[in-house]
Amino acid sequence: MGIVVQKYGGSSVADATSVKRVAQRVVATKKAGHDVVVVVSAMGDTTDDLIDLANQVSPLPPARELDMLLTAGERISMAVLAMAIGNLGQEARSFTGSQAGVITDSEHGRAKIIDVTPGRIETALAEGAIAIVAGFQGVSQTTKDITTLGRGGSDTTAVALAAALGADVCEIYTDVDGIFTADPRIVPTARQIPRISYEEMLEMAANGAKILHLRCVEYARRNDMPIHVRSSFSDKIGTWVVRSEDVILEGQPMEQAIISGVAHDRSESKITVVGVPDQVGFAAAILQALADAQINIDMVVQNVSAAATSLTDISFTLPRADGQTAMTALARLKDEVGYEKLLYDDSVGKVSIIGAGMRSEPGITAKFFRALADADINIAMISTSEIRISVVVAESQVDAAVNAAHTAFDLGTDEVEAVVYGGTGR
Amino acid sequence: MGIVVQKYGGSSVADATSVKRVAQRVVATKKAGHDVVVVVSAMGDTTDDLIDLANQVSPLPPARELDMLLTAGERISMAVLAMAIGNLGQEARSFTGSQAGVITDSEHGRAKIIDVTPGRIETALAEGAIAIVAGFQGVSQTTKDITTLGRGGSDTTAVALAAALGADVCEIYTDVDGIFTADPRIVPTARQIPRISYEEMLEMAANGAKILHLRCVEYARRNDMPIHVRSSFSDKIGTWVVRSEDVILEGQPMEQAIISGVAHDRSESKITVVGVPDQVGFAAAILQALADAQINIDMVVQNVSAAATSLTDISFTLPRADGQTAMTALARLKDEVGYEKLLYDDSVGKVSIIGAGMRSEPGITAKFFRALADADINIAMISTSEIRISVVVAESQVDAAVNAAHTAFDLGTDEVEAVVYGGTGR
Numbered sequence: 001m002g003i004v005v006q007k008y009g010g011s012s013v014a015d016a017t018s019v020k021r022v023a024q025r026v027v028a029t030k031k032a033g034h035d036v037v038v039v040v041s042a043m044g045d046t047t048d049d050l051i052d053l054a055n056q057v058s059p060l061p062p063a064r065e066l067d068m069l070l071t072a073g074e075r076i077s078m079a080v081l082a083m084a085i086g087n088l089g090q091e092a093r094s095f096t097g098s099q100a101g102v103i104t105d106s107e108h109g110r111a112k113i114i115d116v117t118p119g120r121i122e123t124a125l126a127e128g129a130i131a132i133v134a135g136f137q138g139v140s141q142t143t144k145d146i147t148t149l150g151r152g153g154s155d156t157t158a159v160a161l162a163a164a165l166g167a168d169v170c171e172i173y174t175d176v177d178g179i180f181t182a183d184p185r186i187v188p189t190a191r192q193i194p195r196i197s198y199e200e201m202l203e204m205a206a207n208g209a210k211i212l213h214l215r216c217v218e219y220a221r222r223n224d225m226p227i228h229v230r231s232s233f234s235d236k237i238g239t240w241v242v243r244s245e246d247v248i249l250e251g252q253p254m255e256q257a258i259i260s261g262v263a264h265d266r267s268e269s270k271i272t273v274v275g276v277p278d279q280v281g282f283a284a285a286i287l288q289a290l291a292d293a294q295i296n297i298d299m300v301v302q303n304v305s306a307a308a309t310s311l312t313d314i315s316f317t318l319p320r321a322d323g324q325t326a327m328t329a330l331a332r333l334k335d336e337v338g339y340e341k342l343l344y345d346d347s348v349g350k351v352s353i354i355g356a357g358m359r360s361e362p363g364i365t366a367k368f369f370r371a372l373a374d375a376d377i378n379i380a381m382i383s384t385s386e387i388r389i390s391v392v393v394a395e396s397q398v399d400a401a402v403n404a405a406h407t408a409f410d411l412g413t414d415e416v417e418a419v420v421y422g423g424t425g426r
Numbered sequence: 427m428g429i430v431v432q433k434y435g436g437s438s439v440a441d442a443t444s445v446k447r448v449a450q451r452v453v454a455t456k457k458a459g460h461d462v463v464v465v466v467s468a469m470g471d472t473t474d475d476l477i478d479l480a481n482q483v484s485p486l487p488p489a490r491e492l493d494m495l496l497t498a499g500e501r502i503s504m505a506v507l508a509m510a511i512g513n514l515g516q517e518a519r520s521f522t523g524s525q526a527g528v529i530t531d532s533e534h535g536r537a538k539i540i541d542v543t544p545g546r547i548e549t550a551l552a553e554g555a556i557a558i559v560a561g562f563q564g565v566s567q568t569t570k571d572i573t574t575l576g577r578g579g580s581d582t583t584a585v586a587l588a589a590a591l592g593a594d595v596c597e598i599y600t601d602v603d604g605i606f607t608a609d610p611r612i613v614p615t616a617r618q619i620p621r622i623s624y625e626e627m628l629e630m631a632a633n634g635a636k637i638l639h640l641r642c643v644e645y646a647r648r649n650d651m652p653i654h655v656r657s658s659f660s661d662k663i664g665t666w667v668v669r670s671e672d673v674i675l676e677g678q679p680m681e682q683a684i685i686s687g688v689a690h691d692r693s694e695s696k697i698t699v700v701g702v703p704d705q706v707g708f709a710a711a712i713l714q715a716l717a718d719a720q721i722n723i724d725m726v727v728q729n730v731s732a733a734a735t736s737l738t739d740i741s742f743t744l745p746r747a748d749g750q751t752a753m754t755a756l757a758r759l760k761d762e763v764g765y766e767k768l769l770y771d772d773s774v775g776k777v778s779i780i781g782a783g784m785r786s787e788p789g790i791t792a793k794f795f796r797a798l799a800d801a802d803i804n805i806a807m808i809s810t811s812e813i814r815i816s817v818v819v820a821e822s823q824v825d826a827a828v829n830a831a832h833t834a835f836d837l838g839t840d841e842v843e844a845v846v847y848g849g850t851g852r
Contacts, residue, residue, distance in 0.1 A: 016482035023483075050502065056442035057449075057510035065512065068520050069505035072498040076476065079495035084483040086491065094494050099570070120570070144525070144546070 002168035003125065004029055007039040007135065007158035012173055012232040013077045014044035016084075022173075022232065023084035026130060030090055035125040037165065038092075039135045039158040040081055042073025063108035067137075067148045071097070074134035074154075082132045092130040095120060097137035097146075101164075102157060104138035104147045111138055111147035113156065113219075116164035125165075133161060152213020159216050163223035170225055172212065173232035178239030179204065179211055181411040182262040186399045189412030193260060194237075197244035200260045200354050201227075203388040207352040208265025217241065244356055258357035258364065259409040264402050265350040266395060268298060269323045270380070272315040273330065275340025282337050283314055286330065293329040295322045298350075299383040299392065311340070315381060317392060320346050348380065349398035352390040353405050365389055371408035377401050428594035429551065430455055433465040433561065433584035438599055438658040439503050440470035442510075448599075448658065449510035452556060456516055461551040463591065464518075465561045465584040466507055468499025489534035493563070493574045497523070500560035500580075508558045518556040521546060523563035523572075527590075528583060530564035530573045537564055537573035539582065539645075542590035559587060578639020585642050589649035596651055598638065599658035604665030605630065605637055607837040608688040612825045615838030619686060620663075623670035626686045626780050627653075629814040633778040634691025643667065670782055684783035684790065685835040688828050691776040692821060694724060695749045696806070698741040699756065701766025708763050709740055712756065719755040721748045724776075725809040725818065737766070741807060743818060746772050774806065775824035778816040779831050791815055797834035803827050 006026065013019050022038075030036045050069050054061040061069075078094040085092035101117035124131040135154025138147050149156055155172055162170035177192055179201070184190040196204070198221035205214045211229055220227050220241065230238025276282050283302060290297055300316040318326055323346060330342055358364040368389055372379060377400060381392035393401050406412055432452065439445050448464075456462045467473075476495050480487040487495075504520040511518035527543035550557045561580025564573050575582055581598055588596035603618055605627070610616040622630075624647035631640045637655055646653050646667065656664025702708050709728060716723055726742040744752055749772060756768055784790040794815055798805060803826060807818035819827050832838055 016479065019483055053442065053502070053506055054509055057445055057506055058513040061509040062512045065505045065508040065518075065520055068508070069502060072501040072505075075498040075501065076479070076495060079491045079498075080479055080483055082491040082494070083480055083487040086488045087484040092491075094491055096572075146522075 002034065003037060003162075003165050004034040004169055004171060005037045005039065005158050005162035005165065005167045006171045006173060007154055008041070008173045008232060009154065010041040010044055010047070010077075011175055013040055013081060016080075019043075019077070019080050019084050023081060023088055025232065026081075026085055026092075027088045027090050030130055034168075037121060037125070037131045037133060037161060037167070038081065039133045039154055039161065040074060040077045041135050041154040042070075043077045043080070046073040046076065064145055067108045068146050070148055071134065071137045071146050074136055078132045078134050085130055085132075090130055091128065092132055093124045094132040094134070095124075096134050097157065098139035100131075100133045100161065102138035102160065103141050104149070106140040106143050106145065106147065108145070108147055110150035111140070113138060113149070113160050114141055116160050118161060118164050121161070121165065133157065149215075152215050155213050155216035156219055159219045159223070159225055159227065163219070163225045167225070169228050170220065171228045171230060172216075173230060174211055175231065175233065176211065177231045177234065177236055178229050179209065179241075180261070182402050182406045183264065186264070186402050187262070187406045187412065190406065191411060191413040193239050195240045195242055195247045196260055197247050197356055198241060199244060199387055200356055201241045203352065203354040203385065204261055204263045207263040207350060207354070207388065207390060208267070209261070209263045212241070247356075258361050259353050259355035259411060260357075261354055261411065262402050262405045262409075263352045263354060264398050265352075266398060267320055268317045268348065268350060268392075269320045269344065269346035270315060270317050270348045270392060271323070271326055271330070272313055272343040272345070273337075273339050274313050274343060275311045276314055277338060278310045278312040285333065285337055286314060289329045289333050290316075290318070290326055293322075293325050295319075295326050295329070299381050299390065301381050317348070317350065317381065347395040348392050349395040349401075350390055350392050351398060351401040351405065352388050353409065354388045356387050358389070359386055367408055368405060371404040372401055375400050375404040377404065428460065429463065429588075429591050430460040430595055430597060431463045431465065431584050431588035431591065431593045432597045432599060433580055434467065434599045434658060435580065436467040436470055436473070436503075437601055439466055439507060442506075445469075445503070445506050445510050449507060449514055451599075451658065452507075452511055452518075453514045453516050456556055460594075463547060463551070463557045463559060463587060463593070464507065465559050465580055465587065466500060466503045467561050467580040468496075469503045469506070472499040472502065490571055493534045494572050496574055497560065497563045497572050500562055504558045504560050511556055511558075516556055517554065518558055519550045520558040520560070521550075522560050523583065524565035526557075526559045526587065528564035528586065529567050530575070532566040532569050532571065532573065534571070534573055536576035537566070539564060539575070539586050540567055542586050544587060544590050547587070547591065559583065575641075578641050581639050581642035582645055585645045585649070585651055585653065589645070589651045593651070595654050596646065597654045597656060598642075599656060600637055601657065601659065602637065603657045603660065603662055604655050605635065605667075606687070608828050608832045609690065612690070612828050613688070613832045613838065616832065617837060617839040619665050621666045621668055621673045622686055623673050623782055624667060625670060625813060626782055627667045629778065629780040629811065630687055630689045633689040633776060633780070633814065633816060634693070635687070635689045638667070673782075684787050685779050685781035685837060686783075687780055688831045688835075688837065689778045689780060690824050690828050691778075692824060693746055694743045694774065694776060695746045695770065695772035696741060696743050696774045696818060697749070697752060697756070698739055698769040698771070699763075699765050700739050700769060701737045702740055703764060704736045704738040711759065711763055712740060715755045715759050716742075716744070716752055719748075719751050721745075721752050721755070725807050725816065727807045743774070743776065743807065773821040774818050775821040775827075776816055776818050777824060777827040777831065778814050779835065780814045782813050784815070785812055793834055794831060797830040798827055801826050801830040803830065
């Protein structure tokens with residue numbers, strides 16, 4: 001049999017009891033005949049505790065040292081997991097990101113993986129051992145300093161290692177059964193998705209589905225590495241994230257569902273710059289000011305100008321965490337651009353329908369908007385991609401909008417899934 | 427100015443406040459014009475907490491993984507100290523044992539330093555940065571695995587780095603002002619020793635003085651690296667540990683004191699094998715059985731046999747922690763050796779007088795024993811080296827014996843030192 005890479009998040013290894021449960025699952029996989037590589041996050045709240053400690057000695061800790069500090073978290077969890085596996089009679093060897101050959105650039109706190117040279121992992125597997133690898137961390141190619149990969153880092157480590165090792169699958173363990181057609185806390189009839197394409201999963205992740213991080217899915221797509229998202233609390237088959245041509249399962253209807261799922265995101269806010277002169281260069285100046293402030297904006301809408309005034313409004317969404325920074329950057333532009341005023345709205349939400357099938361199916365937009373209209377939901381902004389339609393609505397109407405879309409596209413089951421939807425740690 | 431290596435133990439970096447205080451001392455040394463390398467232990471009880479965690483998942487954690495786990499402790503303290511120094515406006519870079527070039531053998535949990543290749547430290551110093559190095563850890567030359575050096579490891583790291591870097595001095599910071607002529611908790615008039623030779627310090631450390639670990643002093647002697655033991659709570663000059671020819675300070679009487687200090691040790695117990703046939707090979711069989719059980723014995727005394735019976739008693743001292751193992755090993759020998767019985771006594775203590783001056787001074791032993799006799803203290807065992815005389819006495823008489831020796835050799839001051847004698851972490 002081949003190589004299986006398994007990734008366990010912080011909540012799966014939160015304490016000794018959880019670590020022992022993970023150890024049993026790992027050993028069971030090994031006994032089933034696979035070579036097993038395990039990627040772990042730091043235990044429970046370790047990372048937050050370490051950040052607290054850093055803030056106690058320095059208001060703005062140097063990024064290099066913060067990385068050195070935070071990587072202690074995975075060092076602890078991986079060694080403890082290796083011990084727990086050893087106690088079950090299987091040899092396990094733990095490896096830091098550097099030892100596992102996770103080579104990155106030098107951007108501390110958000111390093112990108114440049115190369116993976118897992119020679120020591122291959123040796124460990126060849127010698128019959130289970131390899132435990134610290135997620136979230138690597139070593140800089142140029143400075144040889146310890147780096148961290150930022151949010152979603154451990155998932156990315158797992159996929160990158162799986163690709164470099166030529167693994168059969170990268171299993172991402174979490175506290176839910178897989179990817180759902182919508183958040184089951186909002187839509188009780190939401191259905192687990194058996195298979196989804198990388199492209200659809202990317203849109204889901206980019207638009208609020210929190211189970212997998214964008215970077216990890218991108219890496220998997222580029223390397224054609226199947227991801228199996230499943231629960232660390234059960235043996236159920238979860239959701240496979242695969243190439244679009246592999247999505248259709250034998251025995252299923254030959255036509256793929258038009259819409260795969262409904263995602264939502266409450267982490268954004270909306271800024272409107274009111275009364276911008278409708279002239280070349282003013283919109284660009286506004287977007288440049290935001291870019292200079294390192295703010296990633298999501299959707300942008302420029303209204304048609306009122307003919308009488310030649311003034312227009314520009315609205316955009318951005319992460320709520322960046323709201324203050326953005327307002328400050330824009331306020332500095334007031335004299336230059338001569339806009340009228342700024343409006344800030346953090347009571348918005350984004351609802352997206354995602355499905356590869358909409359490429360070839362006309363009328364999806366109309367059907368989505370009619371469902372929202374029938375539910376008395378007002379659309380503030382719209383953006384689309386080839387396989388996604390997103391709308392911004394009032395935050396108070398997000399749940400209703402998700403349910404309306406879910407029902408309109410007939411995504412639900414008759415049963416109510418008894419799961420809690422949540423994060424995966426980092 | 428030259429390079430100064432400073433080592434701070436776990437109690438000196440126990441929390442954010444302590445770390446900030448250490449940072450100020452480090453920066454002050456840098457501002458005085460020195461290149462500064464700092465070696466740190468894990469914060470406070472971190473190491474014990476990690477050991478507890480390991481024991482929760484495995485009764486006998488694999489040594490490789492225990493080392494991986496424990497080294498997380500220094501990773502945390504060094505990164506936090508680097509941040510605190512950065513916050514004072516000086517650049518500090520932290521380095522793991524591996525990054526600092528501490529190359530060891532592969533004996534996990536008690537690795538020996540084979541080589542030190544501190545290229546990255548030298549680069550950091552050349553670039554004007556302060557280098558922070560994780561104590562207690564290194565990397566195996568052959569397996570490239572992370573290793574720990576065992577007890578006293580951080581002190582040894584500091585001395586080894588100081589030697590490899592050609593430092594002017596290795597400063598060991600602790601919670602007392604230096605090395606004293608006796609434990610001031612027992613002898614209120616004990617005096618701080620300004621200078622002591624490596625050889626005397628070795629005897630002090632080997633016979634119960636806990637401030638410096640044997641290995642670190644041995645390493646310093648082999649490499650002629652002066653150690654300055656001093657308090658992290660004051661700016662007082664502490665005790666310099668130097669070559670014997672450098673002990674005599676200018677302006678001091680030309681003759682060195684005959685006795686430098688009195689050490690004591692309550693960590694040993696005594697086993698007596700009663701009624702051993704006084705024949706060739708039986709004593710050897712007993713000692714071999716103990717060696718096979720990995721027990722280091724300290725003093726051994728074989729009584730003259732009673733002529734009538736041709737039976738003898740063999741007594742030896744050993745660490746109390748090994749008492750049970752030793753008794754079990756000896757019990758297995760009963761039929762082979764045919765001894766009468768085993769006596770176990772863990773209410774003993776060892777008192778030693780140490781001084782290079784006793785080499786050329788007759789009558790020291792007599793004076794020591796007379797002082798003990800005058801204090802009604804019975805001597806159970808005796809051992810000597812060229813510069814040390816040790817006696818085993820009842821544990822209840824250790825304090826009286828230390829005071830008797832201290833007074834007899836006129837070691838005290840008129841003042842009472844207001845210090846608390848304690849350990850230095852690891």
